[in-house]
Amino acid sequence: MxxxxxxxxxxxxxxxxxxxxxxxxxxxxxxxxxxxxxxxCIGLISVLTFWLGIMKIAENAGLLNMVSRLMYPVISKLFPDIPKGHPALGYIVSNMTANMFGLGNAATPMGIKAMKELKKLNNDKDEASRSMITLLAVNTASITLIPTTVIALRIEYDSAAPTEIVMTTILATACSTLGAILIDRYFYYKRMNKGRGIY
Structure with a gap:
């Protein structure tokens, strides 16, 4: 389409x-x-290569597993259907971390891997599970602490202050992430209550 x-x-x-x-x-x-x-594209290669390398080092060093354990209280609330220690959690954390650093291109492969793992948990059904929908919402809104790609573009175009957008980006993406989570939960509970005959 x-x-x-x-x-x-x-x-x-x-x-x-x-x-x-x-x-x-x-x-x-x-x-x-x-x-x-x-x-x-050539200007962005260095930035993406650097952060992808950092992510790979963190994965091999076990830092992502450690971060996933630290973030588990939050992740478990967002994704209650995923069992503790499941590989999907590591991929979700990697996806969220890449998005926090403004690396949308680096976050995409992790998001795809997470979706594959979530599909296995959903018995390979074609219909998206609750966790898959939540991941899509969170990934799309994606809170960004350091908009690396945008900063690189601003540097490429000789911006006088390429990092001045950081605080604005944090506020905007925090609002979008909160909105995505609230909407996700609203429709989930609405669907659950409808199934119980409340609506």
Whole structure:
């Protein structure tokens, strides 16, 4: 479905440009945009490589397991269906940690692994379990303490104060995470109460 939307947007843009006589501007934007995307990607490689390496070292050193034990009281409240010591917990902690450091690209593989483990717990059903929905909500909202990727982009574009967005980011993502958790719990309890015939 997403591919269809992108094709529709591209075709609409090209047709509109052809009608209004702006094809030259579109061609220039396409090539300059492609060039700029490559420059940005290369600039971000160093940041992502560094933090992915740190995450791998932490995983091999057992730090993620230690962090998962420390975070278990919070995680167990968010994900009560996951048994203690299950591999999904480690992946969830890794995902949340990567998101806290603003590494969305690094968080994605951990989130996918966590979803696979949660699907096994759900007996490989196609319907998402409570924990899978909660993980999706928390991962999407993702509280961010250090927006590493955004700071790297601001440095790339010669920002005078690339780290001035840190406090704003913390406040915004804290609100989004709290909102995601509250909405997740609201619909969960609403569904539970409906099943009991309360609604």
């Amino acid at each position: 997403v591919n269809i939307i992108w094709v529709f947007l591209f075709l609409t843009g090209f047709i509109f440009a052809a009608i209004t006589g702006n094809m030259e501007a579109v061609n220039e934007a396409v090539f300059s945009g492609a060039k700029e995307a490559v420059v940005i």
